Amino acid sequence: MRRFIVTALLMSCASVVSAQQLPNPIVPSDFPKLDTETVALGRQLFFDPILSGNDNIACATCHHPALGTGDAMSLSIGEGGLGLGRLREVVNGNAPKARIPRNAPALFNLGAREFSVMFHDGRVQMDRDSMYGIAMPEGRTLERPMNSALAAQNILPILSHDEMAGHPGENPIADAIDAEQIHGPNGAWAQLTAKVEAIEEYRMAFDWIIGEDVPLHISDIGNALSQFITYEFRATDSPFDMYLKGNTTALNADQMAGMTLFYGDANCSSCHSGKFQTDHGFHAIGLPQFGPGKDDAYSDAGRGMISGDTADKYRFRTPSLRNVTLSAPYGHNGAYTDLEAMVRHHLDPFEGLGNYDRRQAALHELGEGAKDWEPMDNLAEVLRITMAAEIEPVALSDEEVDQILAFLGALEDPISRHGRLGVPDRVPSELPLDPVSDPS
Template sequence: MRFLITTAILTSLASVSSAADLPNPILPSDFPTLDTETVALGRQLFFDPVLSGNDNIACATCHHPALGTGDAMSLSIGEGGLGLGRMREVVNGNAPKARIPRNAPALFNLGAREFSTMFHDGRVQLNREAMYGIAMPEGRTLERPLTSALAAQNILPILSHDEMAGHPGENSIADAIDAEEIHGPNGAWQQITAKVEAIEEYRMAFDWIIGQDTPLHITDIGNALSQFITYEFRATDSPFDQYLNGKETAMTPEQLAGMEIFYGKGNCSSCHSGKFQTDHGFHAIGLPQFGPGKDDAYADAGRGMISGIDADKYRFRTPSLRNVTLSAPYGHNGAYTDLRAMVRHHLDPFEGLGNYDRRQAALHELGEGAKDWEPMDNLAEVLRIAMAAEIEPVALTEGEIDQLMAFLSALEDPISRNGRLGVPDRVPSDLPLDPISDPS
């Protein structure tokens, strides 16, 4: 039996090596050098609700390590909610205006040097022609340099009314955002920074990093968060990584067979390429649309809304597949809670869109006012999504799908289930941490 298994491994190895272009192993140089003190400080900030306008939401609320660095929901509830994941409840008297329009993406490996584009639509992106080399959304131009696109991404959710800032009339930060007062000494970024700097424990921690006489700036907060995310959510020791580094027995025969499909007839690697299984590009894959969307018609044209190019409509950034088994739901709006169903959609997006099972969506109950399914009830919009889809159908047997699923499981780094540092016991603001009540 041992001989047969070994033979199967070697046979599959030879087949894949000759038929496909596997990525090179990930190296330490693929990640930036980190500072221990900054990582520790970023950890506190990541879990601290002090960055929100109403002191009630942390970065971790929608990107919790216990929930695969997401929140296990298709579309999150930010302001107006209490709790984590599926257990998050709408607070009486403070009901959210709407769901967050897009799925909270996984954070795994976003700190790697090659990740130069952030958000589903790429509205934050390294660009030499932009201010300080990073393209930002309109009205959110950087005031100072940042260390990475990830650091720039970190200082945007705190400006969203529905995500972290709260709504006009609830706090001065939300009022400033509503008035588009983002920059300067009285702007929203500085008000958030002042809240952090007023906490002695934070100011002392920053003293070690930026100096005692240096005023704190929002970019310092963004950089600290980036260092923590880079350290905590690095996932580079999966069976696939071990295999690429020469350990031939790291993957099972079923996983090796799935790898051959992934890099061969399945055509998965045409988009999910490279060391982290992403080309960092934008593609339209015909996903069903629901939720508030990004325009008045509940639709979401994705990259097209940023670039202004018709051909970019309904395109979204290719996500990395590292730890994909931990990071459901899937898609720009979390259309699929089941990974196998998401794979099936890729194999035939037209079938997936036309016969989408709405029970796949994980949505909190918001009452009759939520018009979540308007786009899917609009035949013209469904046709536009279908016509934009770029994926050609691929025929795989059930057995081949099983093998492909096995390979996807080989992309999971065991350390990612618990993280490296984990959740702190407290944060410097002494505000309550999110209860870890839904690890599902």
């Protein structure tokens, strides 16, 4: 009898959701074709600190597979830090604003063809009117065509003083960036490329890809990183994927009920739509603001700072929800470390902002000078964030919230907990790797 009831419930949920037009299953053509040698090379570059100005921080430091391709912190410590995740400490006496102003976003599925907008504010995106078809920040236009928006965004963190480049006076690359010498034979990109090319193992690997007599270019490095990220962090074999492919037993009763809510009354899919649960758009959801922000007032206007449109203030890119159970904290600044708390904020952003528990933020200790909470202590700023919020409150019971969470769990690909290739034992530069153990 119990089996009959459960089966009836599943069939009922399925019929309701079918009316809401579930996304089509992901197919191989949703991703670009990859080259094995380039993927392997990109893996070495991803974990190698050689791409930093001071040879002390890698892409993986803030996007480590052991930490859900992030670093498990609301806001990262980049340059001047030592260690991984919550164990990372400031070692060079950096000023408080050395804290990175936005959360290190997850990398899952960013290599899929439909991901044409990068960063929380979309400052890199495919755009036919821009140089080589990719819009880049001012002063950072591409020197050559690149394979994707992902490849283009890969060559930007290496230009950030607080992320990977280091500060003026510490190394020639940081000095070049400070002088806005980015392009050309003596620019920061060329200097970083020269560091990689000087390592014989890297030059030999690139010989197979670009040719023995072809000088290495920063675009080659960005493309290699893109191929590795596309392969390593593809997450398309979740229970939800199995369900979409016709396995009606792939989801349990709570997950099915959560799916019905997600694509129905809870209104989640109005923004988290499509195969990867993102519309790739920008929305203001009233998240509390803390950290150094993006301007002198410690605030962060998000997309509005890129578009110049006042209507875009406090809007941020809709993240994919694939592997959301692995990629806390959540939001453009990691405001919530708890997934349920983030879900409940979406249900009533005004309540969430007004009663935000600051203990939700996972921040490294930087002392009183950090002024992390200036925006939240500024009533006018809080009101501006509140007025910009676009989400209409939705009333759900505790049971329904649990069902939403169950469905979000069904978006997790089991392989993402350990990866495909994983962390290499060494990198060609012989610089030390970040610790592999999960420090969270």
